[in-house]
């Protein structure tokens with residue numbers, strides 16, 4: 487009988503413990519699909535005594551995760567420590583250099599040092615698998631690299647952060663405060679160790695950089711991703727979005743044209759009839775556009791122990807089966823440049839708090855007219871002479887640079903009482 491695949495798990499937090507749990511619960515089905523038993527035999531974490539709700543009896547324990555990678559009894563290393571530097575990187579370097587397969591959930595590390603790790607993996611012909619790193623339980627990496635491999639992919643869009651989607655959904659459905667919803671997402675095991683990575687859009691940007699690299703056959707260029715998070719999204723904008731027929735979602739959008747590759751993460755107004763407008767809570771969505779297949783929409787849970795462990799274990803089964811997809815495949819890299827936001831065009835939602843008095847709207851629309859921006863609609867809610875009222879303007883397709891110029895002028899008007907809220911309107 488074939489020997490079990492011996493797995494070492496480094497990092498026993500939400501995801502690492504989830505992997506142990508799944509492998510135990512579904513041992514039979516996983517073993518059948520892998521063609522051999524998959525058994526965790528060694529682990530490494532910071533605290534040996536913490537109760538994880540799962541027994542570690544009989545497992546070799548390593549305080550040092552690099553020592554775990556070097557254990558000759560370990561066939562595959564699962565890295566679920568996290569962080570783009572430090573022990574996770576050292577562990578992966580050690581394992582790959584020794585030709586040992588690595589499965590990781592670490593998008594931060596891949597987005598920043600992915601090229602280096604992919605090269606190490608290629609040199610030693612060791613699998614480097616990372617389905618769990620993007621969109622949690624959704625098989626997004628497999629879909630892009632394998633399922634859509636016959637297509638030229640022109641655009642990949644997604645709800646890529648479960649924590650942000652959870653917060654925005656809680657704010658809209660239950661009128662909850664941002665901080666309260668975030669704290670719940672943390673309790674549910676969705677958030678990063680440092681949740682600013684979630685709420686400031688950085689985690690979604692890590693995932694988008696990985697998706698864009700795979701979709702467009704081009705090394706990850708994390709610094710080129712334009713990143714805005716959800717801290718500035720207010721309950722008022724969420725309500726006004728509903729009135730206008732939109733939902734606010736934090737999207738990652740990567741598009742590839744002759745001009746180059748544009749990658750951006752920011753809150754968006756998505757038409758409520760679009761399939762991803764109703765993807766709520768911890769669910770993520772990935773929308774890929776291929777030249778032959780057209781649009782493909784994938785939806786599933788993007789964070790949490792179960793969905794993430796599901797992705798890790800699917801990678802382990804591939805490795806057990808000897809199915810090995812190199813990170814980049816055989817294509818030569820495209821040399822397309824990155825296109826920055828200064829070249830972006832799109833439609834915009836602009837919400838102002840203005841003093842309700844004659845002439846204010848004329849000044850605001852004058853600034854937009856001077857910047858060559860065409861208005862699609864205008865909405866003023868309430869009447870409160872001399873007091874602050876919200877005014878919402880939506881534009882037709884406009885240049886980002888022109889929009890910023892107009893906003894600077896509008897923000898400087900006496901009658902405009904708060905910094906204007908700008909949300910891009912997108913149909914993914």
Ligand SMILES: NC(=O)c1ccc[n+]([C@@H]2O[C@H](COP(=O)([O-])OP(=O)(O)OC[C@H]3O[C@@H](n4cnc5c(N)ncnc54)[C@H](O)[C@@H]3O)[C@@H](O)[C@H]2O)c1
Nearest residue numbers: 497498499500501531532566567568573591592789790794
């Ligand atoms: N939580 C999720 O839903 C989710 C989903 C997808 C990907 N991820 C990624 O998975 C990784 C782990 O996330 P998590 O949510 O499980 O985090 P976590 O904080 O719950 O777990 C990390 C674990 O690593 C351990 N650790 C830290 N330093 C260590 C060291 N030097 N040696 C050994 N162990 C060490 C910690 O003690 C902790 O148990 C991260 O890269 C994260 O981005 C998380």
Ligand SMILES: N[C@@H](CCO)C(=O)O
Nearest residue numbers: 647648649677678789
């Ligand atoms: N913190 C991440 C985990 C999944 O990658 C999220 O909320 O989506």
Ligand code: NA
Nearest residue numbers: 617620622624
């Ligand atoms: Na995934």
